Amino acid sequence: MFALMFQVCLMGKFEEHLKTINGFVVFLVFVWYCYDIVLEYRRNIMGYDLSYLVLVLPAVLFATWASYKVKSTFNKYQGLEASNGLTGAMAAMRVMSANGIGDIPVERVRGELTDHFDPTNRVVRLSDSVYGDRSVAAIGVACHEIGHVIQYKEHYPWIKLRNAIIPATNIGSKLSIPLIIIGLILGATSEKFIALAYAGVALYSLSTLFQLITLPVEFNASRRALQQIRTLGLLDSSEIKGAQKVLTAAALTYVAALATSLAYLLRFVLLVSSSRRRD
Numbered sequence: 001m002f003a004l005m006f007q008v009c010l011m012g013k014f015e016e017h018l019k020t021i022n023g024f025v026v027f028l029v030f031v032w033y034c035y036d037i038v039l040e041y042r043r044n045i046m047g048y049d050l051s052y053l054v055l056v057l058p059a060v061l062f063a064t065w066a067s068y069k070v071k072s073t074f075n076k077y078q079g080l081e082a083s084n085g086l087t088g089a090m091a092a093m094r095v096m097s098a099n100g101i102g103d104i105p106v107e108r109v110r111g112e113l114t115d116h117f118d119p120t121n122r123v124v125r126l127s128d129s130v131y132g133d134r135s136v137a138a139i140g141v142a143c144h145e146i147g148h149v150i151q152y153k154e155h156y157p158w159i160k161l162r163n164a165i166i167p168a169t170n171i172g173s174k175l176s177i178p179l180i181i182i183g184l185i186l187g188a189t190s191e192k193f194i195a196l197a198y199a200g201v202a203l204y205s206l207s208t209l210f211q212l213i214t215l216p217v218e219f220n221a222s223r224r225a226l227q228q229i230r231t232l233g234l235l236d237s238s239e240i241k242g243a244q245k246v247l248t249a250a251a252l253t254y255v256a257a258l259a260t261s262l263a264y265l266l267r268f269v270l271l272v273s274s275s276r277r278r279d
C-alpha cells in the first residue's frame with residue numbers, strides 16, 4: 001500500500017489515486033461489515049434461535065397440548081357420574097381407612113386441578129371439582145392423592161429423594177438464570193467469568209432433575225390409585241377406564257414439564273458453550 005502511495009506521489013497523481021485508495025478501503029470495510037452481519041445473523045439463527053425453534057418451542061407446544069388434554073379429559077369424565085355415588089372426599093377417606101391411615105384430614109381447596117397431599121401439615125387438599133363431586137374424574141384424582149399418602153406411609157424411595165432435593169431446587173431456581181446472564185455478560189470481558197454461567201447451568205439442572213424424579217412418583221401414585229379403586233370396588237370396570245384416562249392425561253403434564261425443563265437446560269448449555277468458543 002505504501003509502495004503504491006509512493007509511486008502515486010511520484011507520478012503527481014496523488015489526489016486522484018487517494019480517492020481510489022479511499023474508495024477501495026471503504027469498499028473493504030463495507031465487505032467486512034456485511035460479512036460480519038452475515039456471520040452474526042448465521043450465529044443467531046443457527047445457534048441461539050435455532051436452539052429455541054428446535055428445542056424449546058416443541059416442548060412448550062407439547063406442554064400447552066398436555067395442559068389442554070388434562071383439562072378436556074377431566075371435564076369429559078366429570079360429566080360421568082360414578083355408579084357407587086361416592087364423592088371424591090368420601091373415596092379418599094375410604095382408601096385411607098382401608099390402608100390403616102386414620103389421622104390425615106381431607107380438606108377442600110380453591111382452584112382448578114389444585115389437588116395435592118401436603119406432607120408437612122399432613123393434610124389432603126381436594127379442589128372444588130373433586131371434593132364434593134360424584135364423578136369418575138373426581139374419584140380418580142382423589143385416589144391419586146391418597147396414592148401419595150400411601151407412598152409416604154410405605155417410605156417409597158423416589159418421593160423421599162424428591163423431597164430431599166427440594167431445598168436445593170428452590171435455591172437453584174432463584175439463582176440459576178441471574179447467574180447465567182451475569183456470567184455471559186462478564187464473560188465477554190474475561191473468560192474466567194464463564195464459570196459463573198456454568199454454575200448457573202448446573203443449578204438449573206437441579207430443577208430438571210426434580211422434574212425427572214417427579215415422573216416415577218406421579219406414575220406410581222396413579223398406579224396405586226387404580227389398584228385401590230379396583231380392590232375396593234370404588235368404580236366399575238368401564239368407569240375405571242375413564243379414571244385411567246384422566247390420570248394418564250395428568251401424567252402427561254409431568255412429562256411435558258420435564259421436556260420443557262430439559263429443552264431449556266440444553267439451550268443454556270449451547271448458549272454458554274458457544275459464548276466460550278467466541279472468546
Ligand SMILES: [Zn+2]
Pocket residue numbers: 144145148218221
Ligand atoms: Zn400426584
